[in-house]
Amino acid sequence: MTTSTTLGRRVSYRFSWVGMIGFTIILFWAVIALLAPHIIPYPVGEIIDDDYFGPISSKLLLGSDYLGRDMFSRIIMGARYTVGISLAAVCLACFSGAALGMAAAVIGGWFDTLLSRLLDALNSIPSKLSGLVVAAAVGSSLPVLIIMLAVIYTPGAYRFARSLAVNVNTMDYITVARTRGEGIPYVVFSEILPNITGPLLADFGIRFVFIVLLLSGLSFLGLGVQPPYADWGALVHENIGGLPFGAPAVIVPSLAIASLTISVNLLIDNLPKKIRDRSA
Amino acid sequence: MENLVEIRDLRVEATTDAGRRIEIIKGVDLDVAPGEIVALIGESGSGKTTIALTIMGYARPGCRISSGSITVAGKDMMTLSERQRAHVRGLEVSYVPQSAAAAFNPSKRIIDQVVEVTRIHRLMPLAQAREKAISLFRALSLPNPEEIGNRYPHQVSGGQLQRLAAAMALIADPKLVIFDEPTTALDVTTQIEVLRAFKAVMKKSGIAGVYVSHDLAVVAQIADRIVVLRGGDVQEVGSTADILSDAKHPYTRELLSAFEPKSRGESVVVAAREHAPLLKVNGLIAGYGPIQADGLPLVKAVQEASLSLERGRNLGIIGESGCGKSTLARSIAGILPASAGQLTLDGRELARSARQRSREQLRELQIVFQHADTSLNPAKTIEEILGRPLKFYHGMKGKVRDARIDALLDMVRLPKTLRSRTPAELSGGQKQRVNFARALAAEPKLIVCDEITSALDTVVAAAVIDLLKEMQRELSLSYIFISHDLSVVEAICDEIVVMYNGRKVEAITPAISKIPQHPYSKLLFSSVPKLDPGWLDGLERDPELVKTYVHG
Numbered sequence: 028m029t030t031s032t033t034l035g036r037r038v039s040y041r042f043s044w045v046g047m048i049g050f051t052i053i054l055f056w057a058v059i060a061l062l063a064p065h066i067i068p069y070p071v072g073e074i075i076d077d078d079y080f081g082p083i084s085s086k087l088l089l090g091s092d093y094l095g096r097d098m099f100s101r102i103i104m105g106a107r108y109t110v111g112i113s114l115a116a117v118c119l120a121c122f123s124g125a126a127l128g129m130a131a132a133v134i135g136g137w138f139d140t141l142l143s144r145l146l147d148a149l150n151s152i153p154s155k156l157s158g159l160v161v162a163a164a165v166g167s168s169l170p171v172l173i174i175m176l177a178v179i180y181t182p183g184a185y186r187f188a189r190s191l192a193v194n195v196n197t198m199d200y201i202t203v204a205r206t207r208g209e210g211i212p213y214v215v216f217s218e219i220l221p222n223i224t225g226p227l228l229a230d231f232g233i234r235f236v237f238i239v240l241l242l243s244g245l246s247f248l249g250l251g252v253q254p255p256y257a258d259w260g261a262l263v264h265e266n267i268g269g270l271p272f273g274a275p276a277v278i279v280p281s282l283a284i285a286s287l288t289i290s291v292n293l294l295i296d297n298l299p300k301k302i303r304d305r306s307a
Numbered sequence: 308m309e310n311l312v313e314i315r316d317l318r319v320e321a322t323t324d325a326g327r328r329i330e331i332i333k334g335v336d337l338d339v340a341p342g343e344i345v346a347l348i349g350e351s352g353s354g355k356t357t358i359a360l361t362i363m364g365y366a367r368p369g370c371r372i373s374s375g376s377i378t379v380a381g382k383d384m385m386t387l388s389e390r391q392r393a394h395v396r397g398l399e400v401s402y403v404p405q406s407a408a409a410a411f412n413p414s415k416r417i418i419d420q421v422v423e424v425t426r427i428h429r430l431m432p433l434a435q436a437r438e439k440a441i442s443l444f445r446a447l448s449l450p451n452p453e454e455i456g457n458r459y460p461h462q463v464s465g466g467q468l469q470r471l472a473a474a475m476a477l478i479a480d481p482k483l484v485i486f487d488e489p490t491t492a493l494d495v496t497t498q499i500e501v502l503r504a505f506k507a508v509m510k511k512s513g514i515a516g517v518y519v520s521h522d523l524a525v526v527a528q529i530a531d532r533i534v535v536l537r538g539g540d541v542q543e544v545g546s547t548a549d550i551l552s553d554a555k556h557p558y559t560r561e562l563l564s565a566f567e568p569k570s571r572g573e574s575v576v577v578a579a580r581e582h583a584p585l586l587k588v589n590g591l592i593a594g595y596g597p598i599q600a601d602g603l604p605l606v607k608a609v610q611e612a613s614l615s616l617e618r619g620r621n622l623g624i625i626g627e628s629g630c631g632k633s634t635l636a637r638s639i640a641g642i643l644p645a646s647a648g649q650l651t652l653d654g655r656e657l658a659r660s661a662r663q664r665s666r667e668q669l670r671e672l673q674i675v676f677q678h679a680d681t682s683l684n685p686a687k688t689i690e691e692i693l694g695r696p697l698k699f700y701h702g703m704k705g706k707v708r709d710a711r712i713d714a715l716l717d718m719v720r721l722p723k724t725l726r727s728r729t730p731a732e733l734s735g736g737q738k739q740r741v742n743f744a745r746a747l748a749a750e751p752k753l754i755v756c757d758e759i760t761s762a763l764d765t766v767v768a769a770a771v772i773d774l775l776k777e778m779q780r781e782l783s784l785s786y787i788f789i790s791h792d793l794s795v796v797e798a799i800c801d802e803i804v805v806m807y808n809g810r811k812v813e814a815i816t817p818a819i820s821k822i823p824q825h826p827y828s829k830l831l832f833s834s835v836p837k838l839d840p841g842w843l844d845g846l847e848r849d850p851e852l853v854k855t856y857v858h859g
């Protein structure tokens with residue numbers, strides 16, 4: 028179940044092979060996303076097949092889509108959007124949510140009440156609706172998409188981090204740190220954070236999946252990535268008509284989404300553990 | 308006559324997270340005759356609870372019974388299936404946990420939880436089970452036996468809850484009851500009532516018992532035979548009287564010597580040199596709840612406490628739980644700002660709240676908490692824990708800090724190899740030493756010790772007290788030592804303050820007179836268990852006093 032990798036002489040890490048598989052798949056998609064423009068055999072928007080929902084052939088590695096465009100190229104370019112936008116948005120959402128949540132738990136009082144109510148209010152707006160409003164107001168561009176997705180998922184991350192931090196905050200070692208005269212940033216990042224990293228990372232994994240799904244939903248409504256480009260979610264949506272024919276155009280992007288989201292969660296649940304030398 | 312429990316060559320293994328196997332019980336033999344109470348005594352980590360649990364065929368997660376045989380009432384627990392073992396548990400062998408408060412479900416009525424065993428094993432109809440529970444409540448001398456079962460766990464006191472947990476264990480008429488440190492969490496005044504109730508019920512119904520404890524004096528009152536354990540090995544077995552009067556093994560003698568009264572001694576020299584008080588507390592009032600019209604909180608946990616402590620001298624504060632001694636410590640440290648009163652440290656006025664104190668003032672007054680488990684961050688290594696105050700107060704970095712951490716570990720008698728461990732990987736005594744070393748790292752003038760030895764075993768506690776004395780000689784520290792354990796306070800303090808119900812009722816200077824005057828102090832002092840096995844039976848307490856002051 029486990030393999031040991033020795034780094035240096037004293038510190039060694041234990042990394043389970045399940046985690047390694049997850050990491051390898053994420054790395055694979057990241058490399059694809061980076062090199063996408065150099066790999067694609069055909070331009071994304073060009074119609075090259077006479078047939079729609081064409082089968083896998085030597086010319087078209089993953090068949091063609093509903094307009095006869097090359098699926099292989101579209102998926103490779105889609106990786107850029109799905110991996111890039113979702114990852115950036117989830118990092119932003121989880122970082123700001125966790126930082127604010129822990130700060131609210133430590134500071135308490137008015138700060139906590141105001142922030143909690145404000146974010147609760149934000150949380151009460153349906154995510155697709157607020158996406159529609161923002162996209163209609165300022166137009167859809169990549170930075171707008173990233174920030175919008177991050178804002179939508181911050182209140183959830185905040186709630187989660189705050190509830191964990193509130194429990195840790197009652198421990199005596201927090202009291203010790205405060206009577207030592209430590210400031211809020213130290214208490215938040217050095218005393219509380221190390222104790223709640225596990226659940227926060229699990230939350231990160233789930234939230235990543237949500238964002239991938241919301242992004243595909245937005246793309247379907249025409250508010251996400253703009254055509255001819257498409258993220259994986261949009262690829263599934265636009266080719267959904269191929270489902271009765273078992274077209275690769277709908278199956279392959281679904282598999283791509285599944286492989287990425289599952290491996291993110293596999294990696295997070297099986298992060299490398301440092302083996303400390305306790306007997307020496 | 309055949310023994311009820313026969314354990315032969317028991318070995319239990321634990322698996323570490325690096326996958327290594329460690330033997331934690333190394334070939335233990337144990338016999339319990341029907342109706343006999345056998346005590347397992349030893350420090351934490353000696354395997355006493357692990358052995359007691361194997362009698363039920365149970366090993367805690369991560370542990371495995373690797374070899375040996377465990378026979379309970381003719382059944383080999385090792386060869387039984389899990390289902391058959393479940394049948395034995397509760398019916399023939401039952402268990403009374405250390406913390407009854409954690410063992411009861413807070414959202415169910417007590418009586419429903421007490422009769423649960425009869426329901427699981429389909430022993431008797433509910434009405435009959437309830438009647439039986441009530442008769443047990445009566446036998447355990449609980450107040451209002453008819454009514455108490457209808458309450459929820461938080462509505463009864465700790466001592467009552469512990470007796471209710473015993474009722475739960477006894478309801479199916481087991482042949483053997485395992486008591487896992489049932490009185491450790493109780494006040495001495497309450498402990499007596501609980502011990503008496505246990506002893507009476509066990510003797511009357513002839514139930515055998517395995518009593519796990521680290522307190523030799525408590526065990527002396529209740530056990531027929533004592534098994535002394537250390538590091539998973541039996542050190543010595545003998546009848547209670549033999550062990551107490553004629554201990555053969557050096558470790559047993561060490562346990563016994565921890566009970567010998569120690570005099571405070573040498574501090575008089577220091578005291579004569581300096582006269583200015585280090586800490587003065589004047590008319591301090593602290594409490595909880597909304598602030599009332601007079602500017603004081605609704606619940607006043609400490610009422611007008613005044614103390615004075617000279618440099619190099621130690622002040623002890625004793626009293627039962629809820630008397631306000633910890634609140635007093637917290638308001639001195641500024642964690643719970645006092646509502647009224649003055650605090651002066653070394654001639655300078657101290658702000659009531661720690662947030663308004665200067666970093667230098669915070670450094671000079673350190674507080675060490677009771678539970679090392681919760682006061683050391685589990686996610687950090689010992690190195691990081693000790694390094695932080697060094698960097699924070701003294702700006703130490705790199706090699707200087709490393710050397711100082713080594714020196715601190717050396718000071719509290721811990722090996723340097725513990726540096727890269729996390730608190731969870733240390734024993735209770737080691738954790739408390741790290742906890743204390745962190746306070747020392749600040750180089751304070753005064754350390755407030757809040758019950759720092761209560762969670763430790765007698766031998767370990769004695770070692771920690773010795774360490775405190777030694778540090779005092781070397782670093783001219785002063786301590787405020789808060790405890791409910793009189794013998795500990797007597798061992799280290801020049802002056803003892805007895806608190807009851809938020810008020811200081813008496814100040815005793817052991818060097819002048821050891822005889823308490825106030826009735827509550829008298830009751831408290833007389834409740835400390837003695838090594839004499841006849842002490843509990845011979846103890847006579849004024850019923851009026853008990854009624855006034857004991858709420859357990």
